Amino acid sequence: MIKKINTLKGINKKGDKLISVYWFAILVIVAIGIVLMVNTFYGENYDVRSQEAEILAQKVADCIYFGGEFNSLIVNPQGGFREDFNDNFLKMCNLNFTIEGGLERPPYYVEVGFFPDGDLKKSSFTMLDGNKNWKPDCSVGVSQRANLVTCKEKEFFAVTKSDSVYLIKILSIVGKIDENTN
């Protein structure tokens, strides 16, 4: 009488091969997942346009009004605004919006409005320079802003030598969409 018993080990060998296939598949899935996560995270560009627009607005504000006094190139002795400042606004404020060697439009826009006595209904003087086409993008809702320009609106009160108060509103826009978004 011969008894042949197939041991558990004999049958388990098939089971072991099946399990290692699944284990290998999971390792591959996890590795692919981690690579995708890392590439997604590190692939996104840093977006510095918010700080850039803030710096631009501050620079313009300092150029117009500093230490409690208007820039003498903006305001004439009679207390009115000089039109020629608007024409040379960028140069007088040490700003350069031009992309050298390129035909593309400037990646910035600045608009400054002067409102006497803080009355927003009447602007006595406006200065602007840069790419005007971006202004409508500022009114787009936050959820749709992903690949649009960054806008900053800043305002402050200024007083002339003749004791006239002006509300000065500065709108600064920075484009550079490709360099800051994916």
Add this chain to the structure above:
Amino acid sequence: MNRKGEFLVENIVFIVLNILYLVILILFLLKQGSGAIILEDAYSKNIALLIDSAKPTMTIHLNLQDLKTVSDKNGISFSDVLKINGNYAIIKLSEKGGMKYHFFNYINVTAYPDKDPKYEGFYIMTFSKMK
């Protein structure tokens, strides 16, 4: 008796392979985090913003030791890491790499590595009025 020996060896091999797998993944993660492209992006923008905020007669001492480590590995001379050209701040950490970011400040910028051995990996930026 044999079964016990095979059981132990199998498990040890399994654990060692898993550890190796995790180590490879972690090294990959760390390599990506300090990659040349990310550093070029971050530093070119940071430096452009610094230049935007600067005024004539200012001097800025920049710590670029992180960049020096990567540029040395990629065979780029430290004096070529940061260049200011035509209103662009350019950071280059590899032969085929490089990132530039435009700044709007109309100012004359000079950037050069600090020769002081105490400040290896530092750059000096000086600003003057544009003529």
Add this chain to the structure above:
Amino acid sequence: MKIQIKMKNKKGQVGETLTWIVATILIVIMMIFFIFGASMLGGTKKIGSFRPSLTSASSFEGSDPFLKKSIISYLFLKSEPKRVILDKTLARNAEAGNFSIDYNQTKTELLMRYSKR
């Protein structure tokens, strides 16, 4: 007489396979969530948050030069009625949270600084 006893463990193998399939599906779903989370986190990257920054956070936050300009204008105004109006306007803006620093504290500091002149 030959007796062969075969031990069949097929039920156990099927059980193991099912477990692995479910585990694989769960892992794939988790991976999708993590990848989605990574792309969300990537959008919040700021220089200075995940990278050593060349400038400190207070370079861009923690001061309000526009408020300071407004307060200096208030201090330089000669007409008292205009000062009152401006003060009220600024206080209203401060209540609305339009300033990133404390209005009253900044006003006090600037008042002290300019009264020493």
